[in-house]
Amino acid sequence: MGGSAFALRVPPLNTPRMPSEIYTRVLQHTLALLQSHYEYCAAPIEGPGKTTFGDVDVLVASPVSESYSPFLKNSFILMKPVAEKLKTLLNAEALITTAGNPTVNFAVPWPDDNYQSASDKRYVQVDVHHLPTAERFQWELFHSAHGDLWNILGATIRPFGLTANDVGLYLRIPEIEALDKKKSLIFLTSDPKRVLDFLGLDEDKWWKQFETQGEMFQYATKNRMFWVKEEADDVKEGDVLTNVDLGQEGGDAGKKKLKHNDRQRMAKRPIFRAWIDEFIPMLRKQGGPKEPEITREQIRDEAFYKFGVREVYEKRLKDWQLARHLEELKRDMIKGQIPPVEEIPEGPPFRSAAIRMLIDVIMGGKEFDGTIPPAARKSEEGFYDLDLVQSFITLNWRRAGELGLAHQQVRAMETMRAKEQKKRKAAEEMDRHACAAGPI
Incomplete structure (x- = not known):
């Protein structure tokens, strides 16, 4: 929740953005505590260039004892007892749970904080995300890496009939998707290696943090479905276009053609906004790839062969x-x-x-x-x-x-x-x- 979960608490708790040293310290301490109770425990790779952090996100799976598992055999999620145990483990002052949600927000005291009164006391928001299986843990670790990178890749692969969500990579059936998006999805894989191979992206680079935003953008262009569309002069504000997905357009024309979710990302995610507003127009001026090297039908046929669907x-x-x-x-x-x-x-x-x-x-x-x-x-x-x-x-x-x-x-x-x-x-x-x- 970006560090804002406890702002609505009564009374609210102060969870300001953290400098890198505080983030790293809290993350390492949290991982050390949780690793004693979960076989899988890690934090997603952060996006490039971040100097402050809103919260600490940790993924966990496969608890060593049932008392730390919120997932019951009937698929019901019982989070409260586990949350209370983790609150004690993390020395948290407060927690927030939501019915049916396997994520818990904790307010952990800010390290070595010197405060004059209770109202001045600072906390770090630590979010612990429980995943039901080791496979889901690996996928979430992959899908959450590098902040906005999957937002960028998602916009690139969407016109070729591919969709990635919190479960895995899917192929969409075009005849169905306009009327029923859910029924149009055909599951391909939740194996990160197979996904990167299918997109044509380097696996070694994926699992390392990008030093700069530009480096991450350049990596995204190596996706074999990436291409830059010529800027359109005939698009007006408010135009509704059905073929908005053909190519990366960027700039003002590209913004008008973005889907609703992508427009929301632009408003909330500065890196995604920079991709649309700055990087794509720059590539166009430099003569970036102007034609896709593959079609949606070819991607479909490759998916048939590689994933047996x-x-x-x-x-x-x-x-x-x-x-x-x-x-x-x-x-x-x-x-x-x-x-x-x-x-x-x-x-x-x-x-x-x-x-x-x-x-x-x-x-x-x-x-x-x-x-x-x-x-x-x-x-x-x-x-x-x-x-x-x-x-x-x-x-x-x-x-x-x-x-x-x-x-x-x-x-x-x-x-x-x-x-x-x-x-x-x-x-x-x-x-x-x-x-x-x-x-x-």
Whole structure:
């Protein structure tokens, strides 16, 4: 939380930004304490050029005893007991937990602090992030490294159908992502080495801190999907563009095309802002790479080969296309081809009956006047011939309404008879009980 978690506490605690020496001292002391209780314990590599720090972030996983694990077998996160144990271990004065969140904020006394009163006392915010597995720990350590670097890489790989989040690297299915981003994601890997290899980035350099912001920016340009788009002159403030992801544009035009999340990052993250405002325009003037050397389709095919996800990808796409096909069949073809209520003399009940009957016949396999019509036949993949469906509905929707109403009447009569039979049985049962009890 950047060192601001305890500002809203009552009373608030003073957690000012730390100079490097205080940050390093607190980090090393915290790691030494936690390493006795967790097999995995480390801090992400910091971004370049930082001279002050808002908080100390530490990742932990695989506790040596269950008393230090917030993850229960039923996936429920029970953070409070673990947080209290860590509070004692870290000699923290206060802590903050959030239900369901495996991260705890601690207010640790500032080292060797000389304060005149309690209100002057300073603290260091230490955030301990619990990861459920060693694999997730390694990925988070990788994904959180170098501060804003993944924001930069994410904006570069996004137009090629790749997304990295707190779980791993994913391939997106373009036909799905516009309507359902979550369903469009195909998991590739959470192995940092495989990710860097796929992006074409040097692994050794990744695990070392960059000395300067410029050095980190130059490293980001080695991503094989990086290229600089020519500056557009016809983009106006407020324009909504759908192909905003094609290339790194930067400058004023690039800012107008950024996605909402990226615009938020620009406002809050000075390094990402420098990448967009300064570095990309500088590369453009220097004649940086102006054409991508690879396409989204090539990246997809490489992912199929390297991560073995072709079958998962194709099945997800097929299932989604079939679900959309059936939804459109019901909504647009069956319901949409029948005239509106005001054009049907028999009124709403007739139209509703026609719709229900046509759904039962076409999608449910019910006979229509004693036969299964060709419009109800599906391909091996489950798709219907929409031309046959449309023709059948146009010719038979009125007959479907008649059959539907007749079916409803039969069903209503059966329901009434069943209710009457149930009442008779209940009355007979009461009579038997009365006879068995004898006279009062």
